[in-house]
Amino acid sequence: MRHNYKGRKLGTDFAHTKAMKRSLVQALFLNDRIKTIESRAKEIRPDVDKIITWAKKGDLHSRRLAIAALGNDKELVREIFEKVEQGMFADRQGGYTRIMKLGNRKGDNAPMVIMELVTEPVAKKAEKPAAKKAAPKKVEAVEEPKAEVAAEAVEEKAE
Numbered sequence: 001m002r003h004n005y006k007g008r009k010l011g012t013d014f015a016h017t018k019a020m021k022r023s024l025v026q027a028l029f030l031n032d033r034i035k036t037i038e039s040r041a042k043e044i045r046p047d048v049d050k051i052i053t054w055a056k057k058g059d060l061h062s063r064r065l066a067i068a069a070l071g072n073d074k075e076l077v078r079e080i081f082e083k084v085e086q087g088m089f090a091d092r093q094g095g096y097t098r099i100m101k102l103g104n105r106k107g108d109n110a111p112m113v114i115m116e117l118v119t120e121p122v123a124k125k126a127e128k129p130a131a132k133k134a135a136p137k138k139v140e141a142v143e144e145p146k147a148e149v150a151a152e153a154v155e156e157k158a159e
Helices: 014-031 038-057 060-069 074-085 129-158
Strands: 033-037 097-104 111-117
Touching: 014 033, 014 038, 014 074, 014 111, 033 038, 038 060, 038 074, 038 097, 038 111, 060 074
Parallel strands: none
Antiparallel strands: 033 111, 097 111
16 A cells, blocks of 8 residues: 555656656756656656745745755755856746656666746736726716716706
């Protein structure tokens, strides 16, 4: 039974899966890009996002959590926190990794991908609420004469 173990097994026992994921996350942060199997890349994506979110907080507790997640590699954690402090992911609200499919591996036909950290700034969307604001003004202009007619009718009845 596999109680309280979430995620894919990746063809190994739990200890080996945990060690493999930790190794892949370390390699991704060291090299900014790794080539791996698609299922492994999808499995380490939440771990990478968690560590970057901790680095964005930047406090001591977050640093200790990152050290524990990366296997007592304090130098690597220091580098990650410095990159984030310099504004590498400052305006990005998640989605710190990108997975690009390469095709299948020749030997065992496994789907291969390149997983990399996204360093480009976030593109801001053009806002279009100006056109929507113009419509209510026309409605208000139509309603004003009705209010004046109603006020005149009330005055006539009062006389």
